[in-house]
Structures are given as structure tokens and as C-alpha cells.
Amino acid sequence: MKDMKWWQKTVVYQIYPKSFLDTTGSGQGDIPGVTKRLDYLKTLGVGAVWLTPVYPSPMVDNGYDIADYTAIDPSYGTMEDMEELIAEAKKRNIRIVMDLVYNHTSDKHKWFEESKSSRDNAKADWYIWRDARPDGSAPTNWRSIFGGSAWTWCEERQQYYLHTFAEAQPDLNWENPAVRQALYEAANFWLDKGVGGFRIDAIVYIKKPQEFLDGEPDGADGMVSIHSMIADTPGILDFLHEFRREVFDGHDIFTVAEANGVEPEELKDWVGEKGAFDMLFEFSHTNLEFPDGELWCHATGWKPELVKKLKEVLSASQQATAENGWYPIFFENHDQMRSVRHFFPDDSDPKITSKMLATVLFTLRGTPFLYEGQELGMDNVAWDTIEAYNDISSHGQYELALEEGMTPHEALKVIHRYSRDNARTPMQWTKGRQAGFTKGKPWLPVHDDYRNCCVESEALDETSPLLYYRKLARIREAGDAAGVLQQGDYTELLPENPDVYAFRRRFGCRQVVTLANFSRYEVIYDAKKIEGAELLVSSQEGSAKGVLRPYEAVCYLMENAKGGEEK
Numbered sequence: 034m035k036d037m038k039w040w041q042k043t044v045v046y047q048i049y050p051k052s053f054l055d056t057t058g059s060g061q062g063d064i065p066g067v068t069k070r071l072d073y074l075k076t077l078g079v080g081a082v083w084l085t086p087v088y089p090s091p092m093v094d095n096g097y098d099i100a101d102y103t104a105i106d107p108s109y110g111t112m113e114d115m116e117e118l119i120a121e122a123k124k125r126n127i128r129i130v131m132d133l134v135y136n137h138t139s140d141k142h143k144w145f146e147e148s149k150s151s152r153d154n155a156k157a158d159w160y161i162w163r164d165a166r167p168d169g170s171a172p173t174n175w176r177s178i179f180g181g182s183a184w185t186w187c188e189e190r191q192q193y194y195l196h197t198f199a200e201a202q203p204d205l206n207w208e209n210p211a212v213r214q215a216l217y218e219a220a221n222f223w224l225d226k227g228v229g230g231f232r233i234d235a236i237v238y239i240k241k242p243q244e245f246l247d248g249e250p251d252g253a254d255g256m257v258s259i260h261s262m263i264a265d266t267p268g269i270l271d272f273l274h275e276f277r278r279e280v281f282d283g284h285d286i287f288t289v290a291e292a293n294g295v296e297p298e299e300l301k302d303w304v305g306e307k308g309a310f311d312m313l314f315e316f317s318h319t320n321l322e323f324p325d326g327e328l329w330c331h332a333t334g335w336k337p338e339l340v341k342k343l344k345e346v347l348s349a350s351q352q353a354t355a356e357n358g359w360y361p362i363f364f365e366n367h368d369q370m371r372s373v374r375h376f377f378p379d380d381s382d383p384k385i386t387s388k389m390l391a392t393v394l395f396t397l398r399g400t401p402f403l404y405e406g407q408e409l410g411m412d413n414v415a416w417d418t419i420e421a422y423n424d425i426s427s428h429g430q431y432e433l434a435l436e437e438g439m440t441p442h443e444a445l446k447v448i449h450r451y452s453r454d455n456a457r458t459p460m461q462w463t464k465g466r467q468a469g470f471t472k473g474k475p476w477l478p479v480h481d482d483y484r485n486c487c488v489e490s491e492a493l494d495e496t497s498p499l500l501y502y503r504k505l506a507r508i509r510e511a512g513d514a515a516g517v518l519q520q521g522d523y524t525e526l527l528p529e530n531p532d533v534y535a536f537r538r539r540f541g542c543r544q545v546v547t548l549a550n551f552s553r554y555e556v557i558y559d560a561k562k563i564e565g566a567e568l569l570v571s572s573q574e575g576s577a578k579g580v581l582r583p584y585e586a587v588c589y590l591m592e593n594a595k596g597g598e599e600k
């Protein structure tokens with residue numbers, strides 16, 4: 034293996050700044066709050082922080098509707114705060130990674146304001162405009178990702194514009210070279226500020242098909258998900274290679290792009306030396322409950338049978354990035370429910386399951402991405418009314434569920450499970466008021482269980498998820514197993530076992546074997562492959578070879594047999 038890059042050896046921590054730490058009493062987190070917690074992040078082995086958008090925004094989609102790519106929203110602080118964060122992080126060997134949202138802008142961006150003003154202004158074709166059909170209806174029957182038509186009528190221009198997401202997020206027209214140049218310039222602005230990389234939002238949607246055609250309806254509203262009509266349109270890679278050349282090449286940074294719908298076998302075209310990015314978030318493991326697409330109300334919920342599938346897709350992603358590219362390992366982000374509910378039944382204990390999953394996160398091949406609060410085992414919420422939810426997608430999906438014939442009670446249950454607000458409740462720092470997140474009224478309620486699940490209590494509890502995450506970070510960073518965990522190859526073990534995800538990492542003269550029991554039952558396994566191995570780490574005290582207790586994960590370290598032969 035060639036020399037490793039810094040970002041392949043480190044841990045990336047994702048921060049949703051609005052929910053991280055409020056230093057002003059406004060009820061919303063801010064950039065100085067992130068700076069204040071850099072030392073905390075260091076205890077988790079973090080070498081890069083991915084900040085979700087902090088740019089000026091009307092906040093229709095909490096910052097993913099950007100009104101200016103090269104400034105800071107006043108609710109988060111100032112450009113000086115941002116510069117201070119970058120500098121303070123650098124002192125601690127942490128790099129700041131910005132979120133580039135380049136499929137769309139806010140409808141309050143000055144580019145869109147100009148574009149919509151007439152059909153012949155200088156930015157007239159910076160967005161995607163189409164005439165109405167003869168009966169005045171939208172050009173196609175595409176449903177936006179958040180629900181409702183993907184087209185909105187503009188009185189001023191007497192045309193419809195396309196939006197893959199909310200009405201307030203018009204899609205940019207990437208076919209126009211001037212649009213692409215403007216986007217590259219904005220990214221270069223942040224490189225000049227010294228950022229360590231980019232996470233690139235919703236990238237699979239930037240290229241649209243040549244012809245806009247109706248699709249076969251997939252819901253009671255007579256519409257079809259826009260995702261199935263435009264994602265990963267041929268020709269997209271040409272844009273992305275240009276993006277790489279114009280912005281990323283030649284910098285010591287990393288790029289990770291969000292690419293829902295790209296399959297593990299396609300990864301080779303997207304990542305690596307010949308690909309467009311260093312890493313790609315593909316969602317094959319988090320989408321298992323959505324076999325037929327996007328509607329939350331059609332999802333299956335978590336079932337123990339899905340463990341087999343989970344193993345398969347994780348292995349497929351590991352294999353797809355074995356020779357080319359690199360895998361960003363993640364189980365949570367700001368769009369997903371909390372992982373302690375995602376992959377485990379409702380009655381399981383987050384303090385136990387979070388440690389089990391952490392073991393997998395830190396021992397797979399790739400860079401672990403940790404989402405704020407995951408290290409505490411933070412759990413989902415379940416609020417009484419739909420009005421209590423802030424997430425725009427939750428509201429759209431609730432409406433869709435009603436249209437599909439669900440009762441309000443049933444629809445709310447769906448939101449309880451899938452709402453993105455599950456991941457967005459304030460970070461739980463202390464046992465004190467509002468979990469130490471704010472001195473004001475938090476923009477989203479703090480989770481009821483915060484006294485039990487917060488940094489203050491977990492830092493003192495030897496068995497807590499937080500201390501376990503810290504331990505895993507140390508093991509991956511230095512010591513006998515570090516080389517294997519950072520560089521070793523991957524082989525799945527026990528592929529037929531329906532409950533246990535097991536794999537071996539091997540590098541030089543050593544190997545590490547991880548065994549993770551996803552079931553509520555004790556599992557007996559054949560321990561021949563780990564004869565003579567020493568226990569490296571386990572998620573529960575008192576592990577014994579050959580037996581895994583419910584939701585237990587173990588890792589064994591061993592020397593290879595002479596001559597590097599496998600046992």
C-alpha cells in the first residue's frame with residue numbers, strides 16, 4: 034500500500050453547528066461554540082471536523098438553502114469567528130471541512146433573484162426554467178425529495194423552475210459554464226482560508242437528463258420521485274472531473290461527496306485516483322428499510338432479517354474500495370435517525386448497542402465518520418404532534434403518509450422513526466439546565482434522557498459509550514493494532530451467520546478479527562480462527578472466546594502464522 038494520507042488515518046467528526054453549543058444564549062449553537070469544544074474533540078482522536086453549512090441562509094432547510102457561498106450567517110457568528118476556528122483547530126492538528134451545497138441555492142440568493150426577474154437577464158439560464166404545459170400544469174410529474182411537485186411557478190418570469198428539494202432551493206444549471214466557474218471560485222475562497230476539505234452535498238443530481246419526461250407514478254399523488262428520474266444521469270462524471278481539476282487537485286485536502294443511489298459497484302468510477310472524489314457517502318447500508326425508494330411511510334422498519342443484508346452491503350462497499358478509493362465509514366449523520374435505533378429493536382439499550390456498533394465503525398477499513406452525540410449513544414425522540422417537528426422533510430413526508438391513507442396517528446409514528454430531527458436535538462454536555470447546550474431556550478427540545486446520557490456523566494462512568502469511543506480511537510491511532518486497522522485488508526468471516534458480522538483485517542505480520550453480535554440472543558461461534566489471539570477490546574466486560582452475549586462486539590489481535598500464512 035502507498036503512503037497513507039492524513040485523512041485516511043484520522044477520525045472525522047461531523048458537527049451540526051445549530052445544535053452543538055450555544056455561546057450567546059440565543060438558543061442556537063454557533064461557531065465559537067465549536068472552537069470551545071476542540072479539546073473535547075481531540076479526546077476522540079478527531080483530525081477533521083465537518084461543519085454542516087454555516088453560510089447566510091433563510092434556514093428553510095437549516096442552512097442547506099444558501100444565500101451566499103462566501104460569508105457566514107450572523108446567527109453562527111462572523112467571518113473572524115470562522116477564521117479563529119480554523120486557526121485554533123490547526124493548532125490542535127484538526128482541519129475544518131466545509132459543506133458545499135452546489136446542486137441548488139436558496140431562492141433568496143442574488144443569482145436566483147436576478148434569474149427569475151426576466152427571461153433575458155444575464156443570469157436567465159443559471160437555473161432550470163421551463164414553460165408550463167398547455168393546460169398550465171407543471172412540465173413533468175416529478176415529486177421533489179421533500180414532497181410536492183419538483184416544479185414551482187414563477188409569476189415574474191411566467192415559467193416554472195425546477196427544485197430537487199424544497200421550493201426554496203432552486204436547482205442550478207450546471208450545463209452553463211459560468212455557473213460552474215462561480216461555484217469553483219467559491220470553493221477556492223474557502224481553500225484560501227485554509228480549510229482541510231469539503232463534503233459535497235447531493236452531487237448525484239447536478240446533471241439533468243436531456244429530455245424531461247413524465248415517469249410512472251409511484252405514489253397516490255400521481256407523481257414519481259425525482260430521484261428516480263435524474264440521479265446519476267450519464268455525463269455527470271465529466272462535470273465532476275472538471276470540478277476536481279479546477280478546485281481540488283494539488284491541495285492537501287480530502288473530498289467526500291454525498292451520493293445517494295450510487296451503488297457499491299459504481300464506486301470505482303467516482304473515487305480514487307481516476308475518480309472525482311477521495312470518498313463517497315453511498316447509502317446502501319442506511320437505506321435497507323427503503324427497498325422501493327423515498328416514501329418514509331412505505332419503509333419496512335428494522336427487522337432482524339436485515340442484518341444479513343447489512344453485512345452484504347457493508348462487505349460490498351469494503352470490496353469496492355479495496356484497490357481504488359477509500360471508504361468513509363458512517364452510521365449516523367444529520368439526516369439519519371440515531372444509530373442505536375436504526376439497527377436495533379426498540380427495546381434495546383443504547384448504552385450497549387452504541388458500543389457494539391462503535392467497534393464496527395472503528396475497525397472496518399476506511400475513515401470513521403462520527404456524528405455529534407453518537408459517542409454518547411444519543412437516542413431518537415418522539416414528540417406528540419407534527420407541529421413540534423422543525424425538519425422540512427418530516428412535514429412533507431407526513432403529508433405524503435396522509436395522502437397514502439394513513440391516519441394522523443400512524444403518520445406520526447412514521448415521523449417518530451424517520452424524522453431528521455432525531456439527529457438534530459441539542460448536544461448533551463452536562464446534567465444541568467438544557468444539558469449545558471444553551472442558557473436560553475433551545476431551538477429544538479433537549480432529549481429527556483440527557484442527565485443519563487451526557488458528556489459530564491459519561492466521562493465518569495467506566496462503562497460508558499464515551500469512554501469506549503475514546504478507547505477505540507486510541508487503539509486505532511497507535512499501538513500494536515493501529516497499522517492493521519488503518520491499512521489492513523478486509524475479509525468477511527462467517528458470511529452465512531444471520532446475526533454476527535465478523536471480519537478480519539490483515540497487515541504485515543498481524544491481523545485483527547472483529548465479531549459483532551447484532552442479535553438479542555447469545556450466539557456461539559467457532560473460535561478456531563482466533564486460537565491463540567489476544568483480546569484487543571470488547572464492548573462488554575468479561576468476554577469469552579466462542580460466545581457473544583446479546584449485542585456484544587469483540588476484537589482479537591493475533592500474529593500471522595510463520596510466512597504470513599493465514600490460520
Ligand code: NOJ
Pocket residue numbers: 094097098134198234235291367368
Ligand atoms: C442532503 C443534506 O444532507 C440534507 O440535509 C439536505 O436537506 C439536502 N441534501 C438538500 O441540500
